[in-house]
Amino acid sequence: MATIDHLMDNAESDSRLFKQQEALRVNKAREDRIAWWREAKVGLFIHWGLYAVPGGVWNGETVHAAYAEHLQLRARIPREEYARIAESFTASGFQAEAWVRAAKEAGLRYLIFTAKHHDGFAMYDSKVSDYNIVQATPFGRDPVAELAEACRQEDVRLCLYYSHAMDWHHPDSQGNTLDFPGNIGAYDTLESWIHDSDKRTRYERYLEEKAFPQLHEMLTQYGPIGIVWFDCGHKVTDEQGRRFEDWVHDLQNTCLVNRRVRRSGFGDYENTGDNQLHVRQLERDWESIATLNHSWGYNQTDQNWRSLKDVLHDMINVVSMGGNYVINVGPTGAGEFDPVSLERLQGIGRWLKVNGDSIYGTERSPIGKTPWGRSTWKGQTLYLHIWTWPQQGRLFVPGLRNAIRRAYLLADPKREELVCQVVNSEGDFAVHLPATPLDAICTVVAVEFEGELQANPCPVVFPDGETTVFSVFDGELSGSALRLDTGKAGRDVVKDWHHVHDAIVWPVRLVTPGAYRLTAVYGAEESSAGGTFEVSAGNQSLIAEVRGTGGGYIFQSFDIGDLYFPEVGEYAVQVKPLEISGEVLMQLKEIRITLTSGTGS
Incomplete structure (x- = not known):
């Protein structure tokens, strides 16, 4: 028995060693394939399909869909009627x-093209299904083949979007x-059908007949692909998601897979929600992926364009938090970028041409968020992205403990040195700036420091x-029910605050x-919200009563009161x-904190 036990122990040890070695092998493969993506930082998404021809309008009426590419679903267009759009798709x-050059000139390093969206129409030459742009349209050409060649010429990484979970055709x-009334519905949860043998069997048939074979085509017909960008992974099982991920890596082990192949933790990297x-x-x-107006696919009625300032600040914020940023264009049915999209891309390109060093290959801010803007760093340089120019010409920079070698405006061709003044022993310093910024949207200060980063x-x-x-x-949430909303515009709140034991805490440093x-700042519906809450820091606290604002997403700011801190240092602010x-x-x-009277910094 002792001998058997000994052999079993060896087997377990060998098994653990094998698993550890396999994990290292898998992790190294991921590190190798994601290196280019970490350097690139910014990319271009392109949503183009049959839906671009009607552009959000069907039978003369605007279709009130969240996105124009959802036209078939939201306008309840029968499959064969929708398919006839292809007859007029001349592109x-x-x-x-021109597309790839626009991406290149905008400073965007990779391009994600919709090879097949939820409508099931393949925007490439597919032998798996004749429902594709080459066989079903008078255009009769393969955009993916042409994009692959253009991307090679311009040194832009080609990536392909593929809707693996849904196909309305x-x-x-x-x-x-x-x-098909017996199908799984567009909004049906995974739990609602996974134990229905008929629906699951039929869905597996779709995967085997179309999804996996088309994925094989995409990864064998066009050379190296940077990313296969999946969508709606919440509608497939873990096992199905893993099959898609493995399928891609087996066909091209250098190709990335995004989280939406299934859920968080799957794929090579995470995605946020749309916008x-x-x-x-x-x-x-x-x-992070974002649009220039509201829709992803072309929508002729959507004139809600974001400003260049908004787009650039969004991009800088994402990169400062360690993310990549992808901006979307929905070309027209004719296959052209609209003038406003081109103008925005050109504006991005002008800024990145001057300030690209502060974006490409950088890492998340080591000093946190600041009221004047955001920060990134690379090597021995900290980049300060200034959105709000200090009126007194003195920019307070917190938390860099390294000795400063020099500072200068990144857009200054002479790179004249700026005066830096140490404020205290905590690594806080001030940069003395010119009276006006070089760029009204965002001027970047480069701060070169000595040694390994300490912040x-x-x-x-x-x-x-x-x-x-x-x-x-x-902040950090605690408790059983409190959770964050979607984080989209106007939905940047905590919700489900049902229990008195639930709280939110922020670390704060006072200098x-x-x-x-x-x-x-909160929203409160009079009929459903109410109570009292405490805001505390250290051994001090303030108590306030919740006041109605007219709705949970109608926000008002309320002064809670003043706290006096006789000593500098780090505190935990809790609500x-x-x-x-x-x-x-x-x-x-949000909670806002303002120094109202102090002894000076």
Whole structure:
């Protein structure tokens, strides 16, 4: 028996060693294939398909869909009627070289093209299904082949989007219950059908007949692909998601797979939600995707264009948090970028041409968020992205403990040195700037330092009386029910604040003794929210009563009161209910802290 036990122990030891070696092998493979992506930082998404021809309008009426590419689903267009759009798809203005050149000139390092969206129409030459752009349209050409060649010429990485989970054309897939009433519905949860043997069997048939074979085509017909970008992975099982991930890596082991192949933890990196402006600080590599207006596919009625300032600040914010940023264009049915999209891309390109060193290959801010803008770093240089130019010409920079070699404006061709003044022993310093910025949207200061980076990321309440904002997305939640909303515009709140034991805490560093004003910004529906809450820091606290704002997503700011701190240092600011008199306490958006009187920094 002792001999058997000994052999069993060896078997377990060998098994553990094998698993460890396999994990190292898999991790090294991922590190090798993601290296280019980490350097690239910014990319271009292109949504182009049959839906671009009607451009959000069907039978003369605007279709009120979230996105124009959802036209078939939201307008309830029968499959065969929708397919007839292909007869007028001439794409007379399409030029792959023009698309890729626009991405290149915008400073965007990779291009993600929609090879097949939820409508099931392949935008490449597919032998698996004749429902594709080469066989079904008068255009009759393969855009992916032409884009692959153009990307090689311009040194832009070609990536392909593929809707693996939904296909509204295939009789056994998900989403089209208009033509196929027995199908899985577009909004059906995984749990609602996974134990239905008929639906699961039919769905597996779709995967085997179309999804996997088309994926094989995409990865064997066009040379190296940077990413296969999957979508709606919440509609497939873990096992199915893993099969897709393995399928890609087996065919091209240098090709990345995004998280939406299934869920968080799958693929090579994470994705945020569409146009998600507020995110938690993620430890894993991640990517944010955003549109220039609202829709992803071309929508002729959508004139809600974002400003260049908004896009650039969004990009800088994402990169400062360690993410990649991908901006989307939806070309017209003719295959052309609209003038506003081109203008925005050109603006991005002008800024990156001057300031690209502060974006490409950089890492997340080592000093946290600041009221004046954001930061990145690379090597021995800290990049300060200044959105709000200091009126007194003195920029307070917190938490860099390294000795500073020199500082200069990145856009200054002469790189004249700026005066830096050490403020205290905590690594805080001030940069003295010219009276006006070189770029009204964002001027970048490069600060070269000595040695290995040493920084304090704890958020600082600024000493000059400027308000410092602490978003709920930057706090730590505790309790059983409290959770973050989607983080999209107007949805950057905590919700489900049902229990008095649930709380949110922010680490805060004060660099000036004195009195600090605390302000809460929240939404509260009078009929369902109410109670009292405590805002505390150190051994001090303030108590406030929740006041109605007219709705949970109608925000107002309320001064809570002042706290006096005789000593500098790090504190934990906590918001916690004392009593909840409604269904919820409130929907808190942020806490603002302002030095109202102090002894100076």
